Amino acid sequence: MYIHFIAIGGSAMHNLALALHNKDYKITGSDDAVYEPSRTRLLQKGLLPKEMGWFPEKITANLDAVILGMHAREDNPELQKATELNIPVYSYPEFLYEQSKEKTRVVIGGSHGKTTITSMVLHVLKYHQKEVDYMVGAQLEGFDTMVHLTKENDFIVLEGDEYLSSPIDRRPKFHLYKPNIALLSGIAWDHINVFPTYENYVDQFRIFIDSIVKGGILVYNEEDLQLKKLVSETTNTIRKHPYQTPEFRVEDEKTLLQTPEGDMPVSVFGSHNLQNLAGAKWICQHMGIDEEDFYEAISSFKGASKRLERIAETSKAIVFKDFAHSPSKVMATTKAVKHQYPKKQIVACLELHTYSSLNAEFLREYQGALNAADTAVVYFSPEAIQNKKLAPVAEEQIFNAFDRKDLQVYTNPEDFQKLLEQQHYEDVVLLLMSSGTYGGLDFNKIAEWIK
Template sequence: MKIHLIAIGGSAMHNLALALHAMGHKVTGSDDEIYEPALSRLKKAGLLPERTGWFPEKITSDLDMVILGMHARRDNPELQKALNLGLQVISYPEFLYQHSKNKTRVVIAGSHGKTTVTSMVMHVCRFAGLNIDYMVGSLVNGFDTMVKLTEEAEFMVIEGDEYPSSALQMQPKFHFYRPNITAITGIAWDHANVFPTEEVYLEQFRTYLNQCEPGAAVLYFAEDQKLKHLVESSSLPIKKFPYATPAYEIINGNYQLNTSVGPIPLSIIGRHNMANVEAARWVCQLLGIQEDVFFESISTFEGASRRLQTLLEIDESRVFLDFAHAPSKVKATLHAIKEAFPQHKVVAILELHTYSSLSKDFLPQYHLSLQLADVALVYYNPRAVAHKKLPDLHPNEVAQAFGIDVKNVFTDTGELFQTAVSYRSDKNVFLIMTSGNFGGENLQIRAEQLLHS
């Protein structure tokens, strides 16, 4: 098929382009900005547009399909041309459903942990020799792309994002997938720009349950009371399987599961990740993978990119990078660090980058979210606030929302990291949490500055 991707430079979209190209489709695309790693990866595959921008002349009547990325606006000239020509225009979640409608669809959903659980399932399936199609929201160790599509795979494992699908279809991506098997890791209100209240956000998960195939297996984290009530109060024709955090121990900072086959050492840390392992175990069991195979393979899982990723370790000090940005994610990530390193001084460095985190109405949700840190530093970029067309944000407002001293709120990255360095000790953990990059900072270099004199 001839397929054109509008907004080909996006994280998911460029991986979809690579997967379609690998299948033998003729792929073209456009975007008004393409950054690394998408730029190099598209160029290597011969898919990088000659110029950035939107070019209606690329939209021709012989295209079989146009896939619309979330980055493209409704008034995009290429989109308008495609609609005028009557071409098939779909979002990438719609395409994933079309591709997998004759497969068993396994969807990992939830406000947090879905990338990690999806990555775990992918890792175990590869170890077990089970061929699967997949789509995940981050690069995973041992996998070249975030999307794999084939004709022959029986299963497709999909990370089910609740964010809108495209400018034409504002419903969440996971509403399109109609899972046969799903794991839901938890529910915590996020994306306040799209879901203005917690109830509106919860309704997306109710709708998601309604979209499950009849008889679908629904695995849910029973320690999350909102999720537990949502699933257990449902009268839908689904099979309900609650799961909980499994028994585990921490020995010299190393986590191990206590299982029926003996202790299983893990390379990941944090109570929330132990729950993620249990979700992945249930999913893999439903895929036909034996428990002993699961435990053997999960012991070698090192995590997804930017999920408690170790940037640097020197002697007894470390720098971690995590994607945490919503209040529940910040709390869980900080709890994991304090649990694993109880004798270390923990310096938390959080960037407010998303629309929700920079919104004055949502900011109070962060109250005391950093209280486990020995030192809590918060950064935001006023330009990001202006770009999102939000009211100006004052450091005093941020400090009050978090319950921290205003001197620990920064709008300049140089001052932020200089202050962080001043808290260096013999046994430090610096925890950098962001869904952005601190305005273009090289965080590997910053990690070296944090630990080196």
């Protein structure tokens, strides 16, 4: 097949391009900018566009399909040319479904934890040498790409994102996969630029549950009351398997998971991560991995990239980097670190970077989110707010939203970096939570600062 990617440089898009290239498809692509690591990875396979920009002449009648990335716009000239030539245009999830119609589709969804659960499942399957196709939202240790597609594998494991599919397909991605086996980790309002009300957001999960094939399986977190209600209301004829946080304890800064064979040390920590582990166990069992084999494999799981990722450590300090940005995830991650390291000072830094987190109305959802930290810091960029065309946010609004009098708020990246550099790192855990970079922070320098 001959496929052209519009916006090939995206994290998911370039991984799909690499996966199809590995299947011997002919691949071309365009983008107005391609950043690392996408740039180097595409270059190594000869897939990096020679020029940045959009070129309608790349769209020719001999193309079998065009895959449209979320980064492109509706008036993209290459998209318009493809439409004129009646070339099939797919969104990223739409094409993944086309590639997996004949497979057993396992879809991991939920407002939080889906990358970690998908990563756990793939780690366990790889450990037991069970080959599957997959798509995951983070780079995993031991896996070359975030997307892997074959003709022969029976299963495909898909991380099911609730965000929109493409500029011309406003359906959430996970609505397109039609799972045989599904997992939902929980519901916490997010993406308010797309789902302006909580009720509208919840409806997307109701639709997802109804999209599971008849006779299929839904594994769900029964501790989430909203999700439990949705599952009880569905008329879809599916099997339902609830899970909850397993028994565990923390001893000498180590998490011990209670198993039928006794207490087992695990690298991941925090109630939310142990809850993720319980969900992953159910999914693996439905894929033919028994409980004992699951525990054997999961004991060596170190975590997904940017999910409580330990990026620096000395005898006096530890630094974690985490993708957390939504209120529920920020609260869960901060609590997890304090629970794991009760005798250390927890310095929690959150960057408000997403459309939702910079929305003045949504900010109130963060009330108490950083209360578990000994020192709480929030960084945001007024310039980012302007770029997103949002109403200005005053520092006072941040203080009121988080409801913490000793909160430190920074809007200048140099001042924020100076705070980290001059911090007294004695029995300290530094937790950096962001889906951005704090205005260009060099994370590699932190190892020097904590010495």
